[in-house]
Structures are given as structure tokens and as C-alpha cells.
Amino acid sequence: MTEHDDYDYDRSALRAKLAAVDELPGSPKPNPILSVDNIVRRFGGVTAVDVAHLEVQRGAITALIGPNGAGKTTFFNLITGFDRPSSAKRMFGPAEGTATWTFQGRQLASTSAFRVAQTGMVRTFQLTKALARMTVIDNMLLGAQSQRGEKLGVALFPFAWRAHERELVAKAEELLQRFKLFEKRNDYAGSLSGGQRKLLEMARALMSDPAMIMLDEPMAGVNPALTQSLLGHIQDLRDQGTSVLFVEHDMHMVRHISDWVVVMAEGKIVAEGQPGSVMHNQAVVDAYLGSHHDQDLGDDALLDEDFEAAIEAEDEQRAEEERAVEEYVEAVRAAEESDEPEKDEVRS
Numbered sequence: 001m002t003e004h005d006d007y008d009y010d011r012s013a014l015r016a017k018l019a020a021v022d023e024l025p026g027s028p029k030p031n032p033i034l035s036v037d038n039i040v041r042r043f044g045g046v047t048a049v050d051v052a053h054l055e056v057q058r059g060a061i062t063a064l065i066g067p068n069g070a071g072k073t074t075f076f077n078l079i080t081g082f083d084r085p086s087s088a089k090r091m092f093g094p095a096e097g098t099a100t101w102t103f104q105g106r107q108l109a110s111t112s113a114f115r116v117a118q119t120g121m122v123r124t125f126q127l128t129k130a131l132a133r134m135t136v137i138d139n140m141l142l143g144a145q146s147q148r149g150e151k152l153g154v155a156l157f158p159f160a161w162r163a164h165e166r167e168l169v170a171k172a173e174e175l176l177q178r179f180k181l182f183e184k185r186n187d188y189a190g191s192l193s194g195g196q197r198k199l200l201e202m203a204r205a206l207m208s209d210p211a212m213i214m215l216d217e218p219m220a221g222v223n224p225a226l227t228q229s230l231l232g233h234i235q236d237l238r239d240q241g242t243s244v245l246f247v248e249h250d251m252h253m254v255r256h257i258s259d260w261v262v263v264m265a266e267g268k269i270v271a272e273g274q275p276g277s278v279m280h281n282q283a284v285v286d287a288y289l290g291s292h293h294d295q296d297l298g299d300d301a302l303l304d305e306d307f308e309a310a311i312e313a314e315d316e317q318r319a320e321e322e323r324a325v326e327e328y329v330e331a332v333r334a335a336e337e338s339d340e341p342e343k344d345e346v347r348s
């Protein structure tokens, strides 16, 4: 949770400010928590992300939408340190802009996922195989680790370390109660339903009191009974001081809870605006229609080739993501080990 004085706890005041923002790609915000410039990511011949400028308003629930393959997940991976931008392409003359992004005024380019989380920008990530084999409570404690390094003294004094551990378990249990997962605390995370996994991913991210939480498709696979409570949780987070950036295909959710919508297509930001108006924007209509009409559906050979390439890219993407999450978990564990006093020391 952020302690910034300039956080708009009053949502109508926030919306009034956003109503005055130009509905144009890259438009400046009155109080940005995140600002991104010149971020490009290519996979072979595909330019997955090519964002010239984007500002995300502090205190807002911002939705990032766009057709399949628009680059939303890749963009998330880049700014959270789970992926690296492609190096700037040298043209004749000066280099093409260098990727830079700042979060709460801190430069984050070339920062590892673990360090990014320590700055307060925390994303949810799916349960990889290793995480699925851990219990629910252990998943929660893992979520707290990005914060531990900052607690000076905890690493040095065993009594402080023990008290801190107790504090973390209490906090984890409180969050599990809030997300109705307490009864599952000792179950393997892999045994949870799709909706419960989403709740765990969110609860885990909240262990470090992030200033901004980033949710990748929070509604995917969630049954209707849980939808309402998830929406409620997200709005509560905002009201209590956490800015929210989320990727979602479910337009009902986007309209229902977001204060601002950013639209991506073919790697670029093509529109921004308030949820009630942005979908009428011509660039958005074109992006969504274009995504279904740009293939020659009569050419079976082309279709097969495209299909195979798409499947391959998806497999590669999944494997990359799994690798990045495992790397993150390793970094967390290494930090944990260096924090943890020797067992003898703890007993003494």
C-alpha cells in the first residue's frame, strides 16, 4: 500500500481529473505512477511491443486491452523485469530511442524482476510447476520475500527475525481469510480450482504491500460465483491505496471497474480514454475488426502455416514465462537464505 499524500482516495475526484485528460495515445496524466518510453520487443520478425510513450495514473484502475497477440502480456513482462527489451535499432544518425521506464520516479530499465518487485510494482504470475507443488501458505510467504531485504536489522538479530516470521504468517493468514482460502492453507496450490488459483495469485502479490499491482487476465477461468468477489477485491485495493493495472479480455469487467482504458494493437498503443467512450474510438474499432479480417481465409496452405507458427510461438512464450518465474523464485530464495540467520543462532 502506498503512503503517497497525493493518492486520490476519493474516486470521484480521480475520475474528474481523468475526464480532463486528452483521449490520445501516450497522453500525459496529472499524477503518473509509471511512465514508459520507447520500449520495443521483437521475436524474430515479429515486433510484439513497440510503445513510444505511456503514462499510468497513480490511484487509478487502468485496463490494458487489445485483440489477441496485441502485445499486452509481453508489455507486462517487460516492465516487471520478466523480459528484456530488444536493443535499440541503430538507424543512420542517432540511435532509435532507448527504452526507459520509471516507477514512482525510479528508473527501472535493466532491473531484475526481484528488484522491480522490491520497488513496489508487483505482478501476479501463474502457478508454475514448482509453485503448484508448494502449499498455499508457502506460496504466500514467498510473496513476502521481496520485502524482507528492506527490513534492516531483521537479518542481523535472530529475535527480530523470529518476530518478523510470525508477523508474516499472521499477515498471510489474514489475507487468506479475506480471499476465502484459509481452509486451504496447508493444501498444495496445485489442487486449487482455476478461480481459487487466481485468488491465491492476487493474495500472494499483496503480501508485499505493493504500490501498484499488475493483474494479467484476473477473470480468466474464474466461475461466475467468484467473479463478483474478485471485482470487489480489486476495487477495495484501489480504495485502500494500491494503483491497479490489469490486462483483460472481459469487456464487462473493463467497463465495470476501470477508471481509464489503454488499447494496444500490433504492439502499439492505439487509443486511450475513459471506459465509456474509448470503445467507440475508430482506431479501436479498426484494431478489433482488423484482428479478425486480415487473413486470407481461402488459402488453406497459408492458414496451416500461420496456425503452426502461432502454436509454436505460444509454446515458446509459455516456456519463457515458466523460466522467468522460476528465475524469480530462485532470486527470492537466494535473498531469503542470505537474510536468514544460521539455525544455531536462531535457537540461541
Ligand SMILES: Nc1ncnc2c1ncn2[C@@H]1O[C@H](COP(=O)(O)OP(=O)(O)OP(=O)(O)O)[C@@H](O)[C@H]1O
Pocket: 043, 046, 047, 048, 066, 067, 068, 069, 070, 071, 072, 073, 074, 075, 310, 313, 314, 316, 317, 318, 320
Ligand atoms: N517467447 C516468444 N516467442 C515468440 N513469439 C512470442 C513470444 N512471446 C510473445 N510472442 C509473440 O508476440 C506477440 C504478442 O504476444 P502477447 O502474448 O504479448 O500478446 P497479448 O496481447 O498478450 O495476446 P493475448 O491477449 O492473446 O494473450 C504475438 O505475436 C506472440 O506470438
